[in-house]
Amino acid sequence: MSDTVSQTVTIVAIVLSCWGVLGMLRAHERGWRPDARLLFRLGALTALAVANLTPVGSSDMASYAAYGRIAALGGDPYVTTPARLGGAYAHLVSEGWRNTPSVYGPVATWWQGAAAFVGQERPWLTIWALMLANAAVFVGAGYLLLRTADDPVRAGLLWSANPLLIGVLVAGGHLDTLVAGLALCAIHLARRSTRWHHDLIVGGLVGLACGVKVSAGLLGVGLAMPLLRSGAWRPAARQAGAAALTLAALYGAYGAHALVPLSAASRLVSTPSLWAVFDRYGTAALGPHTTATIVSVLWPVVMLALAWVLRRGPTPDAPAVGALPFALAFAWVLAAPWSMPWYTALAWALAALFRQGRPTQCLTVATAVLALSHNSGGHGWTW
Incomplete structure (x- = not known):
């Protein structure tokens, strides 16, 4: 397809997907109760079919493959860039990221390296x-929700059979799916935790999620706060300690320099983030350094304020162990200077665990708006 046609097709798909999700949720509120197992099966078949197509929506998969190839060759993706790798892998990477080292955690690097070991010199096989x-x-996350969510039908609509989420996460192949899956495992165990070793496993799962993307630290905070408020200091300490030790062990395999690329990435500002206009005019008036400093100080404050509003909103039957992580995850998507549609994966997974009113509808619209703003139309691929 030409660029105009492919952009039009993907834009229409995003809009229709958003409309469809909102319609299904509204029908469910009015009493529609499809078979939860059927929703899961249809979603699983769709996800597996989409996984066999060319990645659509972003060029991140090419970066994943390049970092994996670097790791598979024994290199350090936190130092070596795709441009230095060269060859067929570097050719696929978007020009804007060709000279950027990996900003993902060690678990993501090993995940990518395993795929590159399979693909060898063939980037298409690595990406596949x-x-x-x-x-x-x-699909595994959808099955866990089917078995553990308070409302399996609603969980199926929000995750397994969600066309918007399948388009963003599965068609784009993003690592945020792995973060969401680990988060669901952690919260499932935290909800039924009765012994001390359960806390250690929960903390280890949080550490592994942070080893994919450090933003998963919001999950750890969201799990710890209710424990601290209730005076359960020991479980909170065990979870935090296990998460910290797991993360230290993961990054110990590469060294502290693996965190350096995150520092540069933390200063990026995307459209349509709340900070895009401030960054544009602030840079002209105050300079880039001062503007970046102001943004880095203010956005966490805005995120906590939004999380407070979301947490105090109407959340019928929301378990304490899941409500705060959801509020933090969604507030982060809205307040962070650099926000992409696939960043909503954690919020979607957590929302599927319990009933939400308007926040879920707002999450649907926010995901669609971000997807429309960051949509490659499937171009940039020369397989």
Whole structure:
């Protein structure tokens, strides 16, 4: 397809997907109760089919493959860039990211490296392996929700049979699916935790999620706060300690320099974030350094304020162990200077665990708006 046609097709798909999700949720509120197992099966088949297509929506998969190839060759993706790698892998990477080292955690690097070990000199095979693995995690998360969510039908509509989420996460092949899957496992265990070793496992799962993307630290905060408020200091300490030790062990495999690329990435500002206008005019008036400093100080404050509003909103039957992580995850998507549609994966997974009113509808619209703003139309691929 030409660029105009492909952009039009993907834009229409995003809009229709958003409309469809909102319609299904509204029908469910009015009493529609489809078979939860049927929703899961249809969603699983769709996800597996989409995983066998060319990645659509972003060029991140090419970066994943390049970082994996670097790791598979024994290199350090936190130092070596795709441009230095060269060859067929570097050719696929978007020009804006070709000279950027990996900003993902060690777990993500090993995940990518395993796919590149399969693909060898064939980037298409590496990307295909990543797509299939990502789809498998998506389906696995859907099955866990089917078995553990308070309302399996609603969970199926929000995750397994959600066309918007399948388009963003599965068609794009993003690592955020893995973060969401680990988060669901952690919260499932935290909800039924009765012994001290359960806390250690929960903390280890949080650490592994942070080893994919450090933003998963919001999950750890969201799990710890209710424990601290109730005076359960020991479980909170065990979870935090296990998460910290897991993360230290993961990054110890590469060293502290693996965190350096995150510092540069933390200063990025995307459209349509709340800070895009401030960054544009602030840079002209105050300079880039001062503007970046102001944004880095203010956005966490805005995020906490939004999380407070979301947490105090109407959340019928929301378990304490899931409500705060959801509020933090959604507030982060809205307040962070750099926000992408696939960043909503954690919020979607947590929302599927319990009933939400308007926040879920707002999450649907926010995901669609971000997807429309960051949509490659499937171009940039020369397989």
